[in-house]
Amino acid sequence: MPEGGVLAERKWDGWRCLYFRGLDGKPRLWSRNGMPLEGADHILHRLMLIEEQAGENLFIDGEVVVDGTLAATKQWFERGYRKGGVDGTLHLFDVMAEAQWRAGGAETPLIERKALLAGLVEQMPADTWEWREGSHGADEAGCVQLVADTWLFDDAQVLTEAQRVWAQDGEGLMLKDAAAPYICSRTSSWLKVKQANAGKWKAAA
Template sequence: MVERKWDGWRALRFRGLDGKPRLWSRNGQPLNGADQVVHQLGLMQRVAGVPLFLHGEIVVDATLYATKRWFESGRRRGGDKGRLHLFDVLTEEEWPAGDCNRPLHERKAWLQELAAAVRDDPALSWDWRPGSRSGDDPTAVQVVEDEWAFTESDVHDMVQRVWAVGGEGLMLNDPERPCRRKRGPAWVKVKLDNWSKWESPRRAA
């Protein structure tokens, strides 16, 4: 399962000690200034009927630089920015255990179902967050699309398409992999700085 790697900040959505859901960085820092994203994730949780842990990459103005500036200082001036590219979902009960045996392709399908349910239900899509003077941007939360690669040539063609539009690279995932809190061989990044180890075998073949 191949997904585009978005060049932003890793964002985790779960409830804090006060019971309020927020976006958090990998280091446990709150990512304030993306209220419309948090609101739309809450709508997805309403559909699910259980507290959710959601995992994605948040990007401001399509660049890592703009993302970093916004969450480190820009958001203090007020406003609301960011687009969250979601790639995984667990229940909050599953997440603390750090061990979910449901395979990735099932979790991804559930993620797509939740997003579609919010998008297609007028009662949810028109549920404006408190304090908002207009409806939220419906593209503020997107599920990362995936394709299937069967050969190294498939990976080569896909990553070239991503680079052609200024993207960072790809994530290669074993669709059967469970969720674990540690890195392993079931997912691999393909970026310019590690492309040589992919390109050399391809040329040799």
């Protein structure tokens, strides 16, 4: 436990979802393995609006979830999207300039990156009246949400918060060092607490 505590976020049970530009210069959603994620154009549209407010190309990190489960998320992005339409909610937890991410990460502390992300999300209107053609309102703001966080200061508080999330059928917690930079590799600055391994906190990339 870092001196001064950790930021704790709910661990959403979905797929890691990254927003950045491909080699063709077009912004897309990607899996953590670098595969493009199709079937979530409503999310992509909202992130492009957030990026427009920032005034620079962004790298955005989050977890995309369909129907609240990993199984439904996997089914949708592997084959369900081929039937047409869009699905999923993106839970955002990190942001930086895309140039920083391409250089290996950001030295800016997590707490400052999270504040930047919160500000960008809060500036977005609750809805966009000029929906994309054929979207039927799927681009509403609810498809992109900021992951809430809370401060925890000892093991007992961690387990209490984890039990609260488990009682709501959540997967667990992510514990993050608020002063840590963003490093594009596995690091002990992010720790995962899951019900199957409570007490065995796992480093997460």
